[in-house]
Amino acid sequence: MNDISIEYLKEALEYAPDTGVIRWKQRPKIHFKTENSWRTTNANFAGKVAGARDSDGYLRIGICGRLYRSHRVAWALHYGYWPDKEIDHISGDRGDNRIDNLRSVTSAANSKNLRLYSTNKTGIPGVGWYKARGKWRAKINVSGKVKHIGYFDDFREAVKARKAAEMQLQYHKNHGTRDRLTF
Structure with a gap:
């Protein structure tokens, strides 16, 4: 460049x-x-x-x-x-350029601090209703590939499994939060 x-x-x-x-x-x-x-x-x-x-x-x-x-x-x-x-x-x-709000990271690390997509219906990234099984499904991205975590009868259990995977994979604490952008 x-x-x-x-x-x-x-x-x-x-x-x-x-x-x-x-x-x-x-x-x-x-x-x-x-x-x-x-x-x-x-x-x-x-x-x-x-x-x-x-x-x-x-x-x-x-x-x-x-x-x-x-x-x-x-x-x-x-x-x-x-x-x-x-x-x-x-x-x-994206408009907050205070130096303490900026960090130099790899693309992989940056993807572990994404806001919640507007199309998300549950409020939790990687957790959704899987109609074919009639269960909640939890999944997570690992090195650019989607990893299946499991199927759950209870939404809270699916969320718990997803959050445990985020911690294990060192996702940022802000990953998947809503209303973080001010534009």
């Missing part, structure tokens, strides 16, 4: 780790091809919040002709290097 340099990023943007807000700085002339574009850009953007929300709920910042997800920019500004893994929003709020 051809990311812009951290030095360039720090000349253009400032990051407040306690709030997660990224703002445009008064940018130097060397960032622009013409003096007019330098003056206009600084007059219109310096001091303002950088980025806009995309259709997935992430904040994106356009710089040097490319869009960057704000959580990756926040990470780069705070730590001084571009993340080599995925950045997980621990709370599930």
Whole structure:
């Protein structure tokens, strides 16, 4: 990935780790091809919040002709290097870029901290009614494959089995919670 340099990023943007807000700085002339574009850009953007929300709920910042997800920019500004893994929003709020809400994780670890899908009918991920057997079925994702946990007469027993599997497989405590996004 051809990311812009951290030095360039720090000349253009400032990051407040306690709030997660990224703002445009008064940018130097060397960032622009013409003096007019330098003056206009600084007059219109310096001091303002950088980025806009995309259709997935992430904040994106356009710089040097490319869009960057704000959580990756926040990470780069705070730590001084571009993340080599995925950045997980621990709370599930894709707009919350406070540094204590961000963690660098593998794709597998990130998938263990997903919000509850809107199509879920039981309120518990991996637990659903299995009509063919007339029982509750519990399942879980292990390394990209669905693992069957079991069939249960009682919904609570299916939930208990699913939660035990989540603990054993080190799912994040926020995995499968509702209403974590604020967009």
